Amino acid sequence: MANSNLLISGSKPKNTVPELYTRTINIDNSVQVYPNPVTNNKFIVQFNQLEQGNYTIQLIDVAGRPVLQKQVNVSGDNQTQDINVNALSARGVYLVKVTDHNKKSVFSTKIVVQ
Numbered sequence: 001m002a003n004s005n006l007l008i009s010g011s012k013p014k015n016t017v018p019e020l021y022t023r024t025i026n027i028d029n030s031v032q033v034y035p036n037p038v039t040n041n042k043f044i045v046q047f048n049q050l051e052q053g054n055y056t057i058q059l060i061d062v063a064g065r066p067v068l069q070k071q072v073n074v075s076g077d078n079q080t081q082d083i084n085v086n087a088l089s090a091r092g093v094y095l096v097k098v099t100d101h102n103k104k105s106v107f108s109t110k111i112v113v114q
Contacts, residue, residue: 031107033096038113041085045098047074053101057083060095067094085113 030050033043045057052075059068067089072081091113098107 031098033109033111036109036111038085038111041113043083043085043096043111045072045081045083045096047072047077047079047081049077050074050106051100052076055101055106056099056103057081058095058097058099059083059085060097061090062093062095089113 030048032046032048034046035043047055053073055072055074057068057070057072058066061067068083068085070081070083094111094113096107096109096111097105099105
């Protein structure tokens with residue numbers, strides 16, 4: 001009998017990162033995150049030519065749990081915001097997501113914390 005279920009067999013590669021965490025979404029290079037990889041428990045988010053207003057920066061682990069959230073008021077070009085990663089956080093891959101005041105995503109990328 002036929003049904004709509006699909007079986008995919010084979011082994012899944014170990015230590016793979018879900019596709020969600022491998023994409024970079026950036027409108028007009030309006031946001032940059034550096035350094036990547038993060039080595040001193042600190043990275044910088046730079047806002048370039050982004051509309052003035054309130055934004056939220058989130059750091060999300062690979063399980064989808066928010067690790068850090070910070071509100072930022074962007075008031076000009078080339079504004080930077082330092083983000084300190086808790087030294088006790090596990091080393092690994094994280095998603096950095098920036099949303100506007102309407103909770104619309106304007107930027108997301110993965111970073112590696114070493």
